[in-house]
Amino acid sequence: MSVKVDSWGSRVGLILAMAGNAVGLGNFLRFPVQAVQNGGGAFIIPYLICFLVMGIPLLFIEWSSGRFGGKFGNHSTPYILDSMVKGRILKYIGVFGIFTNIAVAAYYCYIESWTMSYVYHTIRGTFDGMSQAEVAGFFNSYTDIAHSTTGLPYEAVIFYVICLLLNTYILSKGIGGIEKVAKVGMPLLILFGVVLAVRGLTLGTSGASDIFPDANAWDGLNFLWTPQYESILDLKVWMAAAGQIFFTLSVGMGTIHCYAAYIDSKDDIALNAVSAGFMNEFVEVVLGSLIVIPIAAGYLGLDWVLQNAGFGMAFQTMPYLFQQWGPALAVIAGVCWFGLLFFAGITSSLAMGTPWMGFMRDEFGWSKNKGAWSFGAMILILGLPTVIFYKEGVFDEYDYWAGTVSLVVFAMLETILFSWIFGMDKGWREITSGADIKVPNIYKFIIKYITPVMLIIIFLGSLFKPLDNKWSENVVSLASGSGWTLDNGSIIKTVMHAGIRDQIALATDPVLIEQLQDKIMYLNFARLLLIGLFVFISLLVYIAFLKRRREGRATL
Ligand code: PHE
Ligand code: NA
Numbered sequence: 001m002s003v004k005v006d007s008w009g010s011r012v013g014l015i016l017a018m019a020g021n022a023v024g025l026g027n028f029l030r031f032p033v034q035a036v037q038n039g040g041g042a043f044i045i046p047y048l049i050c051f052l053v054m055g056i057p058l059l060f061i062e063w064s065s066g067r068f069g070g071k072f073g074n075h076s077t078p079y080i081l082d083s084m085v086k087g088r089i090l091k092y093i094g095v096f097g098i099f100t101n102i103a104v105a106a107y108y109c110y111i112e113s114w115t116m117s118y119v120y121h122t123i124r125g126t127f128d129g130m131s132q133a134e135v136a137g138f139f140n141s142y143t144d145i146a147h148s149t150t151g152l153p154y155e156a157v158i159f160y161v162i163c164l165l166l167n168t169y170i171l172s173k174g175i176g177g178i179e180k181v182a183k184v185g186m187p188l189l190i191l192f193g194v195v196l197a198v199r200g201l202t203l204g205t206s207g208a209s210d211i212f213p214d215a216n217a218w219d220g221l222n223f224l225w226t227p228q229y230e231s232i233l234d235l236k237v238w239m240a241a242a243g244q245i246f247f248t249l250s251v252g253m254g255t256i257h258c259y260a261a262y263i264d265s266k267d268d269i270a271l272n273a274v275s276a277g278f279m280n281e282f283v284e285v286v287l288g289s290l291i292v293i294p295i296a297a298g299y300l301g302l303d304w305v306l307q308n309a310g311f312g313m314a315f316q317t318m319p320y321l322f323q324q325w326g327p328a329l330a331v332i333a334g335v336c337w338f339g340l341l342f343f344a345g346i347t348s349s350l351a352m353g354t355p356w357m358g359f360m361r362d363e364f365g366w367s368k369n370k371g372a373w374s375f376g377a378m379i380l381i382l383g384l385p386t387v388i389f390y391k392e393g394v395f396d397e398y399d400y401w402a403g404t405v406s407l408v409v410f411a412m413l414e415t416i417l418f419s420w421i422f423g424m425d426k427g428w429r430e431i432t433s434g435a436d437i438k439v440p441n442i443y444k445f446i447i448k449y450i451t452p453v454m455l456i457i458i459f460l461g462s463l464f465k466p467l468d469n470k471w472s473e474n475v476v477s478l479a480s481g482s483g484w485t486l487d488n489g490s491i492i493k494t495v496m497h498a499g500i501r502d503q504i505a506l507a508t509d510p511v512l513i514e515q516l517q518d519k520i521m522y523l524n525f526a527r528l529l530l531i532g533l534f535v536f537i538s539l540l541v542y543i544a545f546l547k548r549r550r551e552g553r554a555t556l
Contacts, residue, residue, distance in 0.1 A: 006175045007262045011272070013179040014263065018276035019283075020182035020347030021255055023189065025111055026248045027284040028341060029311040032224075032292050034244045036309040040223040042231030046241035050454075051249075051281065054242060057443065057451040058251040058411055059277050061418045063269040064430040066260025075261040075358030077254040078541045081414070084422045088545070093417065095538050096410035097254020098359055101352035102375070102537075103402030103530055104253070105167075106383035107395050108352065112345035113163035114315060115338045117142070117155065122334030127319040128327065135320040139312065143390045160387050161380070167346065168376035171353045174368045175262055178350045185343035192336040192343075193283065197290035199325075199333065203298035220297030220305060224289050235461060236469045242458050243404055248284055249277060252411030255351040258358050270435035291337070295321055314341065363544035382529055392522040401530055405491060408462065412455035415447075424448040465490035497523065 008014040035043045069080025077097025081090055121127060127135055141148050142156055152158070170177045203217035231237045246252045260269060292313055296305045299321050308317075314337075322333040356378075357371030366374075386395040418427050428444050466474035467485040478484045486492055488499040497520050504516045548554040 007264065008175060009179055011267075013183060014259075015272055015275055015279070016182040016186045017175075017179050017347070017351075018256070018259055018272065019279040020178075020186050020343075021259060021351035022248065022250045022276060022280035022348075023186070023283045024248075024250070024344050024348035025108065025341060026244070026348075027280065027288045028291065028344060029111075029314050030247060031244060031284050031288045033309050033311055033313075034240050035224055035289065036293065036306060038237045038240045039228060039231060041226040042228040042234070042237055043241060044225070045227055045229070045232060046238045047244065050238070050242045050245040051277075053446055053450050054411075054454055055245045055249050055251065056274070056277060057447045058246075058415065059249060059256070059273040060270065060431045060439070060443065060447065061415060061427070061451075062251055062256040063260045063263075063273040064427065065414070065418060066257035067263045067265060067267075067269050068430050069257065070261030070263060071265045073362060075258055075362055076355040077257050077414075078359065079362065079544070080257050080261060081417060085417060090417060090421070091545075092538060092541060093410070093413045094254070095534065095541055096406055096413075097257060098355045098537050099534050100253050100402050100406045100410065101255060101355050102378055102533060103382065103398055103406075105349050105352040105375075106379050107386045107398045107403075108345065109163050109167065109349050109379060110160055110383060110386055110390075110395065112342065112349055113156070113159040114142075115341040115345055116163055117159040118315065118319070118338040119335055119342065122319065122331060122338060125331075127323065127330075127334070130320060130323075132317065132320045136312075136316040139316045145388050145390070157384075157387055160383065164376050164379055164383070167349055167353065167379075168372050170346075170350055171357065171375060172369045172372035175354075178347075178354070181350065182347050185347050189340050189343040190283070190287075192340040193287035193291070195336050196295075196333065196340070197287055200290050200294040200298070203294065215297060215299050215301040215304075217294040217298030219302040220293040221289070223297075223302060223306075224293060234469075235471050239458060239461060239465075242454070243408075246407045246411060247403065249280060250348070250351065252407035252409075252414075253352075254355045254410070258355040259351065261358065266434050268434050268436040270431060270439050271437045274437065292318070299324060359540070359544075363540070363547065378533075382533065385526060385529065389522050389526075392519055394522055394526045397523045397526040398530070400494070401527070405462070408455065408459050412452070412459050415452045415455055419448045419452060463491045 008017070035047075065080055065084060069075070069083045072079075072083040074080045074083050076094065078091045078094030080097075081094045121138075126138070130138070145153065145156060148155070170181055173180075200217060250256060263269060263272075293305060296308075296313060296317055300308075300317075305313075318337055319330075319334055322330040322337070325333060353372065353375045356375050357366075357368065360366035360371050360374070361368070382398075386398055389395075418424075424444060424447065427447065431443075432439055464484065465487045467487045469487065474484050486498075488494070488502065493499070500516050500520055500523075504513055507513045507516065545554060
C-alpha cells in the first residue's frame with residue numbers, strides 16, 4: 001500500500017507550493033498586528049533572530065524528516081517519525097502533525113471565507129459610500145450569525161461552506177491540484193501585493209486625507225522599521241516573535257513534512273527549504289508591512305493604528321480607506337486586497353488537508369476523493385462552532401490551543417527527536433544529502449543545541465508565564481522562597497479559565513455574570529471537540545500500527 005503514487009511535477013511547482021503553504025493570512029493579518037502590539041521596531045530584532053535560530057533550523061528538520069519518511073512510503077508525521085526512530089511510543093508525537101492541521105483549518109477556512117465574501121461585496125458595491133463606522137458595523141453584523149442585519153442572516157455560513165467545498169474539490173485532485181493552484185495563485189498574490197504596496201508608499205507624508213490632516217503613511221513604516229535595542233531583554237517580545245515565526249513558516253504543524261514526503265530521495269531539500277523560507281519572509285516583512293499599517297496610518301494616523309491594531313483592521317477598515325481613492329480605484333484595490341488574502345489563505349488551507357489525506361492513504365488505502373471529502377466533513381463539524389459561536393470566543397480558543405500551543409509543543413518534541421534520538425550526525429547527512437547549496441556548518445551546532453534549548457525555554461516560559469510578564473522579579477522572589485505568581489495568560493492558568501473567573505468574581509451585574517459563565521461553557525465545548533479530535537487521531541495511529549504488525553510491516 002506504500003507505493004509512491006503522487007509526486008511534485010517540477011521544482012518550480014514544489015517551491016511555489018511550499019511558499020504558498022507558508023505565505024498565508026499570517027503574513028498579512030497576523031504579522032503587522034504582532035509587530036505593532038510588540039512595539040514595532042522593538043519586535044524586529046527578536047523576530048529576525050528567531051527566524052535564524054529556530055525558523056531555518058526547523059525548516060531543515062521538517063524538510064529532511066519528510067523526505068526521509070517518504071523513502072519508506074510515509075506521508076504524515078506519525079509514521080514519518082516512526083521511520084526515523086525505533087519504539088512504539090514516539091510515533092504518537094506525530095499525532096500533533098495531523099491534529100493541528102485539522103483544528104487550524106477549521107477556523108483558518110472561516111477567515112478565508114470572509115475574503116471571498118469581501119471580494120463579492122466589493123464588486124457588488126456594498127461598501128460604496130459607507131462611513132468608517134458602517135464598514136466596521138458590516139463586519140460585526142456579518143460575524144454575528146444570530147443577529148445579522150447584512151441581508152442574509154446565514155451569509156457567513158454559506159460562504160464558509162462554499163469555501164470548504166472549493167478546498168475539498170482541489171484536494172481531491174491530489175498534489176497536482178495543489179501545485180496548479182500555487183502556480184496561479186502565488187504570482188497573482190505578489191502582483192496584487194506590489195500594486196497595493198506601491199500605493200501605500202506613495203500615500204506620502206502630506207496627510208493623505210482630510211479625515212486626519214496629520215495622518216502620515218511614513219509614520220507607520222518608521223514605527224515598524226526603527227529597531228529598538230532595549231527590546232532584546234523583554235521576554236514577552238521574544239515569545240511573540242517566536243510564535244509569529246512558527247506560524248508564518250508553517251513549522252511545528254506537519255504540513256512541511258507531508259509536502260516534503262513527496263520529494264524524490266535524491267533531490268535537494270536544503271536550497272528548496274531556504275528558498276521557500278526566504279520567499280515567505282520577503283512577502284511578510286516587505287509586502288506584509290507595506291499595506292495595512294501605512295495605509296491605515298496614512299488616513300487615520302499612527303495613534304489610531306496603535307490603539308486599534310487587530311486583525312479585524314483588514315476587514316473593518318480597508319474597504320473604507322480604499323474608497324478615499326475614488327470609486328473605480330476602490331474596486332480595484334478591494335479586489336486586489338481581498339483577492340490577495342484569498343490566495344494567501346487557500347494555498348495554506350490546502351496544505352493543511354494533506355497530512356490527513358496522506359495518512360489515510362498510506363495506512364488504509366483511501367482514495368484521494370475519500371481523503372478529501374472526509375477532511376472537508378471533519379472541518380465542517382469542527383468549524384461550524386467557530387462560525388456560529390464566533391462572538392463567544394470559540395474561534396480564539398481554537399487559535400490558542402491549535403494555532404499557538406500545539407505548534408510549540410510539536411516543534412520542541414520533534415527537534416529533540418531529530419537532534420538527539422535520530423541523532424545529529426544522521427540528521428546532518430539527511431539535510432545535506434543532495435543539497436544544491438553548502439549548508440553552513442554552524443547549523444549543525446545550532447540545530448543540536450540552540451534550537452532545542454530555545455524551544456524548551458519558550459515552552460516553559462508560556463507554561464509558567466509570570467504575572468504581568470515580570471520575569472526577573474519572579475525569579476528573585478522564587479529564589480528567596482516567596483514563590484512565583486502566574487499570569488492569567490500562562491498556559492496553566494488559561495486551562496482553568498482564570499481570566500474569566502476573575503472577571504466573574506469582580507462582576508456585579510447578573511447578566512454579565514451569566515454571559516461569562518456561558519462563555520466558559522462554550523470554551524469547554526470547544527476544548528472537548530479538540531480533545532476528541534486528538535484522541536480520535538491517536539486511535540487511528542494505533543489501529544494503523546496493529547494493521548502494520550499484522551502485515552509484518554511494523555518497525556517494532
Ligand atoms: N503559514 C501560514 C500563514 O502564515 C499558516 C499555516 C500554518 C499554513 C500551518 C499551513 C500550516 O498564514
Ligand atoms: Na506565512
